[in-house]
Amino acid sequence: MSGLARDSRTLTPLVILRALSGLRRSLALYPSGHTVIEQAIDELERVLEQVFVEHDRVRIELVDKTAHLEGYPFRVESHSNADALEELQRLEIECLQIERGVERDELAEMAGLLHRLGDRVPEDSMRGLLLAEGVKRVTMTRLVPVETRFQSFEWPSEPESILEPGYARALDDAHDSIGAIFEGGTPDAQSLHQLLAWISEQVADSTSALSQILSVKRYENHTYCHSVNVATLAMLLGRRIGLEEAELMSLSEAALLHDVGKRQIPSDILTKPGPLNRREWRIVQRHPVIGASILTRASGFEPLTPTVALEHHREYGGGGYPDLEEQRPHLLSQIVAVVDTYEALTGARPYREPLVPEEACLILARMAGEKLNPALVKAFVSLVTFFPLGSVVRTSLGEIGVVIDTSEDDPLHPVIRLGGGGLDSPGTRIDTADRDAGGEYVRHIVETLPRSVADPDPEPEPLAASA
C-alpha cells in the first residue's frame, strides 16, 4: 500500500473523478481539439501531476457509493461527486489505476472511450479496450473479494447430547456469573466461590461429567464453558499432585477466572470464523493483562488469582506473552497452562475441528520442556490418559470398544469393553495391555472414534478407581 492517501494534503479521489467526468462531458458537447476539451485535459493532468510528484501511480477504488484512494475511504459529499462516481460504476468499473508517465493523448483516449460507451457495459474487458486505443498506463478493472479463511466451522452453541446434570448446572451458573463479568460487571467473589464449591463437589467427582469434559467437545467453546472445564481439570491435577484443600481452592479460582480478560476483546475477533491475522492476534494477546487488571482491582479473591490470569500464556522456558522478561511463571500458572492447553485443544474452534484426547496429549507432550512444565504434563497425561474413560476406540484388530479403565504404567493400553451400552451392559472386557507368548502386545489402540459409534451415553467406571 503506498502512502499516497495518508500523504495527500488536498488530493482526494473525488477531485480526480470530477476532472475525469468533466472531460468526458466536454467530449459530449464539443468537437475534438476544442479549447474546452483541452482545458478539461489540462485540469486532469494538473491533478494527476500532484500525485506523480511523489508516487508512481494513483489507484481509486469504487465500492458501495464510496470512493477510496489506495483503500482509504472518502465520503461522497456532493451530487457532482456522486455523479462522477456512478458514471464509472455503471460501466462496472470498480478500480481505476493511472500510472506515472501517462500521456495527454492517453487521457484523452480514455475519456473518449468512456464517452463512446455511455452507459453500455462492454462485452470485452476495459483493459483490452484501453490497450486497443493505445492507452497503456490506465487500467480499469473490477474488484473481487478474497475469502481469506482457510476453513471455517459452525458449531452448535450448546452440546447436542445430554450433559451430566451437575455439570450442566455448573455451566448454567458460570454462564450467569462469568457472563456478568463479560457484560462489564465486577467479579462477584461470593457467587464464583459457590460455583467452585459446586464444581468441586458435583463435577470433579463425577466420572460422567469428567468424561464429557475430557473428551472431544463438538460445540462452541464459550469462555464460560472453557472456564468451568479448566477449573475442573485444574482441580483434578491439583489433587493428583496432592495439594491441600486451601491450595486447591486457590488454584481452581485462578483457573476459573484465567480468561476474564477476554471480555475486552471484540467479540468479532473472539468468534471470527477463521484464523486470526497478526493484528487481531496481538489484540487477543492483551487478554492476560486485561484479566489480571480486572482481578487485581476486584476484591475477595486469592492473591495469586491475578498472577495466574497474567501468566497463563507464559511458557515454562520463559517465552510466551505478555513479555515478563523471562520470569518463569508461578507454579499455579504452570498448572493452569497445562490444563488450559488441553481443554482448548479438545474444544471446537471456528477454524478447526476439536482434537481427540490422544492427539491433545501428544501436543502436550511435544510442548513439555520448553513451553509446559514436563512433570505437570506427565502428571496430567497419566491422569486423563491418552484415552480417557468413556472414549470410544478402535484397536489394531479392528475391534471397537469403550475405555473402562486405564493404567498409569501403560497409558497407551487401556482396558476396554467391546460394543456399546452402559457399564453394566454385557460386553467382552479386553485389557489391551495383554501380550502374547513372545512378549509383544496383542493389539494397540489405533484411534478414537466419535461417541455415537458405540453408544451415545456410555457410563464408565469412576475415574478415582484408576487415577
Add this chain to the structure above:
Amino acid sequence: MKGDPRDDGVSQAAGLLGRAVQQHRIYPAASPLCLESINNCLSALEQLSGEALELRVAPRQIFHGADPLPGTAALSELADRLFRADVEELRVNRETPAKELGRFCRQLATWDRRNERDGSFAEILGERGVNSITARAADKLEILEVDVISNERLAQLSEERRARAPEDQPREGDGSHQAWIQVDTDCDVESIDLVDLAFLVENQADLAQVLYDIAEGGAQRASGAEALRENIAELIELYSSLSPRVAENRFDDLARTLMTLDPETREALTQDVLMPDLLETGKAARLLQLLPDEEMVDAIRTLGELEVGAPGLVKLAFDRLALPDERRVALARTVDESLHPGPEEGESDSTHVRLSADGSESQDLQEYTAHELSVDEETAAELDRIKTAVEAVQPAEGGSEWLRGCANLVRHVRNPDHVEEMLELAAEALVSLIRSDAGKAAGAVDDLCSAADAVRDHRPEVAEAVDGLMLSICSPSFLRAQAQDWLGQEDPDSAGRALLLALGTASIEAFVRFLDEEPSRAVRRRVMDFMCENGRALAAVSIPYLSDERWTVVRNMVRIIGFAGPGHEAQLAPLVGHPEDRVAREALLALARIGSPEAAKLVVGRLEEENPSRRAMAEESIRTFPVEEGRRQARRLLADQRLLRRSPELARSLVERFVATDRTGWEDVLSPILSLRFRFWNRRQMALGRAAAAALKGSRR
C-alpha cells in the same frame, strides 16, 4: 449553517480541540500551556447545546453534519492527524473529564503508524482510559498487490478447481472477507479463496507477500525473505490443497527458493516451521523430500536434541517423509551415523532409535511411544517439590506475590485509571507487608520502582503514580518507625536497609518532611543516625538535594553522603565554600569522614583559608580523618614550616591524634619540631614541641 449559534459553538469547540492537540504536540502534558488548552476546550464543550461534539473527518477538513468547519490551521492539523489515525468520525462528550481529554490529545499528537501493531487509534483510546471520546475507524479496503486476473486465467482456475480433491474445497463461510483483488471487467467470478489465490499467483514470493499483507491487515510491511519466512507454513498448507500436478510444480519452486536462502535462515525455518509441521500435519514432507540429501540430513538432525525427551522422534519424522526405498536406506545410515556414532545397529545405549533398524510397532503409535510420559521416580519427586512450593505460599507471601503481579501489570496495563486503582490497593498491601516481612516488602518496592522506571519515558503518568505511591508509603512516621526497628542493626544487608534502598528518593523526601515536622530533637537525632547508617544506600538519591534552597536540607544530605564512603567527593567539593558556615563545616567533616586522598586534598586545601573560622573548620575536620589517611596527611602537614608557625595547635593535635596511634617511623618528621619546646615566648609552639618530644620518646622506646 452560518448564523446558527450551535454552529458557532461547534466550530469553536472543534478549533479549541485542535489547538489542544497542537499544544500537546509541542509541550509536555503537564505544562501550563497544555493545561490551559484543555481547560479552554472543556469550557467550549460545556457551551454546546447538544450532548456531544460530533465531527466527521476528511483530509485536511472537518465536517459537522454535512457542513465543513472553517479551515483554520488548528482544525487542519486536527483533521490531518485524525485522518492519519484512520478516524472517520469523532464524538467528544460534553462532560468529558479533563484527564481524558488530555490523554486523547497526547495520544493523537504522538500517534504513529507503527502504533497500529497493537490496535487502531479508535481501539487504543478505550484501552487508555478515554471513555468519553469515541472514534470510529474508517472502513478501509485492503487491495492485494496481485496482477489483474484475466478471463483466460479464470478459465484455468475453473479447471484447477475441478481437479482438486473435494475435501480441499474451502467450506462455506459467512460471506465476510478481508481483502480484494482486481479482475478484468469481463470476468464472471463472485469471489475467490486462498487456494485459488495460490493457483493464480504463481510467484511464491508474491504470494508470501500477499499472505503477509492479509495477516497484518496492512499494518506492516515486510521484505520478501521475511514474508516467506513468516508464511512458509501457510504456503505449504495452500499448495497441499492444490491439484496434484500444480502442487508438484509449486513445491518444486518452493524447494528451489528455500535453497536460495542463506543457510542460517534456512536452518531456522527448518527447525521452527518445517519439522514441527512435518510432525503435526505431515504436509511439509512434500517440500522436505525435494531438498538435496545433505539438507535433508541436516533437517532431520535438528530433531536429534529432542530425542532425549522423546526417544524415537527422529524415526517418526523420518518415516513421515515417505522417501523412496533406495534414498531412505542411504539417508537413514547417514542420519544414524551423525546422531549416534559408534554403537552397532541394535544396541540401545542411546535415546536415538536407529533409522536403519526395522520398526515393527504400529505406525499410529510411534509418536505416542516416542514421548516418555510415565510418572517415574524423578517426576514423582518433582511433583512433590511442586506441592511443597505451592503450599509454602503463606498469606504474607501471598501479599508479596500479589504485589509482584501488580508490578508486572503496571508495565503493561494501558489505562492509567486502572493503574491508579491498582496502586491504591498496592499501597495497602505494601504497608501490611512492611509490617510482616520488611525483606519481602523491599523486594516488592523494588519491583514496583523498576516497573515505573521501565515505563517512565513513554508512560510518564504511570511512573509518576508509582512515585506517588512510594511517597505515600514512606511517610515521616514510617521513617520514625524504621529507625526504631532498624537503628544499630549491624547486618549490612538488613531488611530495613534493603527497604530504604528500594524506596530510594521517596525515603529522602520523607526524611526532609520528617525534619520539618518532628519536634523532638532526640527523635530527629535517632532518625538522622539511621539515615547516616544507611548512607551508602541513600547517597545517590541524596545528591539531587545538595542544591536545595534550604541550607538545613543541604546540611543533612551532606551528612548522609559523608557516610557513603569514597565516590562522592566531587559532589561535596563545592559545598566546602557554601555561604552557610554550618553547611561548609558539614561538608568538610563529610569529606574527612570519607577520608580518601581526594577528600583529604580538599580538606587540607582549606587550611589556606583567609577566614579564620573557615580555617578552623578545616583544622577541626583534619582531626576526624580515618587513621591511615590521617597519618599520611599529618606527615605531610608536620613537614610544612608555615603550618607549624601559623597553626601550632593543629600540628599538636595531629601529633597527638595520629602519632600516638603508631609511634614508629616518625623521627624524620618530629625531630625538626623538637626545638620548638624551648620557645618560651610562644606557648603554643612550645606545647607543640613538647608533644613532639613525648611522641618521639614513645617511638624510640
